[in-house]
Amino acid sequence: MRYQLFYWPEIQGRGEFVRLALEDAGAAYDDAARKAGGVDRMLAMMKGVRDKRPPFAPPFLKAGRLTIAQVANILFYLGPRLKLAPRDEAGRLWLHQVQLTVTDFVKEIHDVHHPLGRGLYYEDQKPEAKRYATGFLDERAPKYLGYFERLLDKSGGPYLLGRKSSYADLSFFQLIEGLRYAFPKGMKRIERKVPRVVAVRDRVAARPRIKAYLGSPRRIAFNEMGIFRHYPELDR
Amino acid sequence: MRYQLFYWPEIQGRGEFVRLALEDAGAAYDDAARKAGGVDRMLAMMKGVRDKRPPFAPPFLKAGRLTIAQVANILFYLGPRLKLAPRDEAGRLWLHQVQLTVTDFVKEIHDVHHPLGRGLYYEDQKPEAKRYATGFLDERAPKYLGYFERLLDKSGGPYLLGRKSSYADLSFFQLIEGLRYAFPKGMKRIERKVPRVVAVRDRVAARPRIKAYLGSPRRIAFNEMGIFRHYPELDR
Numbered sequence: 001m002r003y004q005l006f007y008w009p010e011i012q013g014r015g016e017f018v019r020l021a022l023e024d025a026g027a028a029y030d031d032a033a034r035k036a037g038g039v040d041r042m043l044a045m046m047k048g049v050r051d052k053r054p055p056f057a058p059p060f061l062k063a064g065r066l067t068i069a070q071v072a073n074i075l076f077y078l079g080p081r082l083k084l085a086p087r088d089e090a091g092r093l094w095l096h097q098v099q100l101t102v103t104d105f106v107k108e109i110h111d112v113h114h115p116l117g118r119g120l121y122y123e124d125q126k127p128e129a130k131r132y133a134t135g136f137l138d139e140r141a142p143k144y145l146g147y148f149e150r151l152l153d154k155s156g157g158p159y160l161l162g163r164k165s166s167y168a169d170l171s172f173f174q175l176i177e178g179l180r181y182a183f184p185k186g187m188k189r190i191e192r193k194v195p196r197v198v199a200v201r202d203r204v205a206a207r208p209r210i211k212a213y214l215g216s217p218r219r220i221a222f223n224e225m226g227i228f229r230h231y232p233e234l235d236r
Numbered sequence: 237m238r239y240q241l242f243y244w245p246e247i248q249g250r251g252e253f254v255r256l257a258l259e260d261a262g263a264a265y266d267d268a269a270r271k272a273g274g275v276d277r278m279l280a281m282m283k284g285v286r287d288k289r290p291p292f293a294p295p296f297l298k299a300g301r302l303t304i305a306q307v308a309n310i311l312f313y314l315g316p317r318l319k320l321a322p323r324d325e326a327g328r329l330w331l332h333q334v335q336l337t338v339t340d341f342v343k344e345i346h347d348v349h350h351p352l353g354r355g356l357y358y359e360d361q362k363p364e365a366k367r368y369a370t371g372f373l374d375e376r377a378p379k380y381l382g383y384f385e386r387l388l389d390k391s392g393g394p395y396l397l398g399r400k401s402s403y404a405d406l407s408f409f410q411l412i413e414g415l416r417y418a419f420p421k422g423m424k425r426i427e428r429k430v431p432r433v434v435a436v437r438d439r440v441a442a443r444p445r446i447k448a449y450l451g452s453p454r455r456i457a458f459n460e461m462g463i464f465r466h467y468p469e470l471d472r
Contacts, residue, residue, distance in 0.1 A: 052390045053330050056337045056383050068329055070336040077329060093304055093313060094289050100306040101292045107343060115351050116364060119371040128352060128364055135355040147292050154288045 001081075003029040006042040007059040011226035012178075012219075014106065015059040017071050018078075020170040023213040024204075025082035031218065033058070072099040075167045084167040095166055098151065102171045105144040109178070110227045112136050112234060122231070133234040137186040141179065145194045148172060152196035158203060165204070172197055173204035178228030183235045237317075239265040242278040243295040247462035248414075248455075250342065251295040253307050254314075256406040259449040260440075261318035267454065269294070308335040311403045320403040331402055334387065338407045341380040345414070346463045348372050348470060358467070369470040373422040377415065381430045384408060388432035394439060401440075408433055409440035414464030419471045 003022065007015030009031075022029045033042045045067065048054025055069030061077070068074050076096045079085025085095050115132040116125040151160060159165045160172070176198060180187050191198050204210055213219055222228055239258065243251030245267075258265045269278045281303065284290025291305030297313070304310050312332045315321025321331050351368040352361040387396060395401045396408070412434060416423050427434050440446055449455055458464055 048386070048390065053387070054390075055333070056340075056380075066326055066329070068333065070333050073329060073333050073336055076332075090302055093302070093309060096312075097291070097305050097309050100309055104292075104343075107340075111347075115353075116367050117351075117371040117376065119375055120367075131352050131356075135353040139355055140353065144292075150284070151289070154284065154290075 001028070001063060003027060003078075004032040004062040005029055005059060006033050006038075006045065006062070007031070009034040009039060010220065010223075012174075012222065012228075013059075013226045014071050016174055016220075017102070017106075017167075017171050018059055018061065018074050019218075020174060020210065020213075021075055021078055021082055021084055021167045023218070024165075024170055024207060024209050025078075025084060026209055027078075027082055032062075072096060072103050075099055079167055082167075084165070084170070086161065086164075086166075091161070095161070095168055098148075098160060098168045099171065101144070101147070102168065102175065105140075105175065106227060108136065108140055108144075109175075109182070112182075113229050113231060122229075126233070129231070129234055133236070137183060137190070137236060141183075141186070142190055142193065145175075145190060145197055148197050149194040152200065157196060158199060160200075165207075169200050170204055170210075172200045173210075176201040178222065181222040182228040182230050184230075185235045237264070237299060239263060239314075240268040240298040241265055241295060242268050242274075242281065242298070245270040245275060246456065246459075248410075248458065248464075249295075249462045250307050252410055252456075253338070253342075253403075253407050254295055254297065254310050255454075256410060256446065256449075257311055257314055257318055257320055257403045259454070260401075260406055260443060260445050261314075261320060262445055263314075263318055268298075308332060308339050311335055315403055318403075320401070320406070322397065322400075322402075327397070331397070331404055334384075334396060334404045335407060337380070337383070338404065338411065341376075341411065342463060344372065344376055344380075345411075345418070348418075349465050349467060358465075362469070365467070365470055369472070373419060373426070373472055377419075377422070378426055378429065381411075381426060381433055384433050385430040388436065393432060394435060396436075401443075405436050406440055406446075408436045409446075412437040414458065417458040418464040418466050420466075421471045 005018055032038045042058060045051060046054055051067065055067060059071060060067055060069035061074045068077050080087050085092055112133050113122050113129055115128045155162045160168045241251065241254055243249065268274045278294060281287060282290055287303065291303060295307060296303055296305035297310045304313050316323050321328055348369050349358050349365050351364045391398045396404045
């Protein structure tokens with residue numbers, strides 16, 4: 001099965017959590033919206049001219065006749081197929097639950113630079129972003145990362161499920177990478193308290209396929225259009 | 237199987253999306269945190285003193301030996317068991333995807349009164365809430381509800397999956413009820429464009445078990461501690 005991933009071509013964004021899973025598994029896939037005419041095709045699918053079940057927003061994955069949207073839903077589907085999730089129901093639901101907590105965290109990370117909504121430019125909500133960032137760095141980021149740290153402690157490590165890696169570990173990697181990019185100062189402080197999450201990041205970075213991917217042009221660089229944006233005035 | 241739902245006892249909140257499914261199906265369940273000592277039990281489970289897989293936040297459901305958190309994940313699990321979801325994978329993933337879009341919408345609804353984060357009181361972010369509310373009523377709420385309207389059109393109705401109701405229809409009911417409570421003026425305007433979603437609301441309200449539930453003390457009244465809060469200054 002060759003998968004087709006549809007996501008905005010110029011950012012890592014939410015699509016990156018899916019890309020990392022496909023890359024780590026060595027799956028055959030096209031980053032479809034980065035090909036000629038791909039964005040138009042993506043937008044047409046969202047309009048649902050032909051599809052009875054159009055997605056609300058990218059990313060979405062075409063897998064044969066299925067179109068699956070929402071990052072956590074895509075990973076839930078791909079997990080057992082890419083050997084990045086257990087096959088039993090209890091294990092799959094647990095991993096999905098953790099991924100949905102990652103989803104919640106990602107939304108809060110996005111909102112640091114857009115607390116008043118995406119209808120306004122960052123420049124029009126800078127003082128508000130600063131106030132949001134304070135609570136984010138002091139409370140929310142430590143709370144989410146501290147939760148993942150606790151889970152890694154309870155699993156016995158090194159990964160969320162113990163000895164076997166899963167798509168959630170790849171997401172932990174992406175969270176740490178993105179947060180380091182956006183908040184280098186804040187993360188120095190926060191990382192001290194979550195050594196197990198940082199160790200997952202290091203392990204994932206060293207996985208051969210991930211290492212190759214990160215060095216390839218398929219990995220888009222962080223920038224100020226994505227989820228993780230480096231605005232020095234928001235870091236502390 | 238008797239389920240145990242754990243959620244804050246004084247609000248409908250996110251727990252309500254699960255309660256509605258359990259009630260509509262006539263399932264046997266305890267609203268566990270509303271019983272004596274229930275909140276302490278809930279908090280102990282989150283601390284994970286005994287559990288290797290503690291949830292991040294309520295609501296969560298105990299189903300035999302499983303503990304399942306995250307509303308959409310709970311509904312994904314309950315769906316086929318309560319006959320509120322199809323059994324085939326494609327159907328389950330599609331319904332889940334719609335529910336995850338409901339989840340995203342609920343977060344944005346919450347943020348209308350807490351745009352700068354939950355670390356601050358509403359009173360400390362009133363002007364910001366007003367700015368957020370404008371974009372919410374003009375763009376975001378119409379966009380989400382318009383998407384659901386389009387899906388109902390495509391399904392042929394009256395429900396999301398066509399003739400058979402599902403847990404997502406119960407969530408549509410709750411969205412309309414909650415938004416009417418929070419934004420009576422704004423919703424008068426918005427509802428005109430989403431007659432199919434409103435019709436789902438009406439059908440759900442008339443279902444015998446839901447009707448009985450809404451008239452019972454098990455249904456907590458809307459209030460200014462939950463997701464949907466009526467602050468007249470945010471409505472328009």
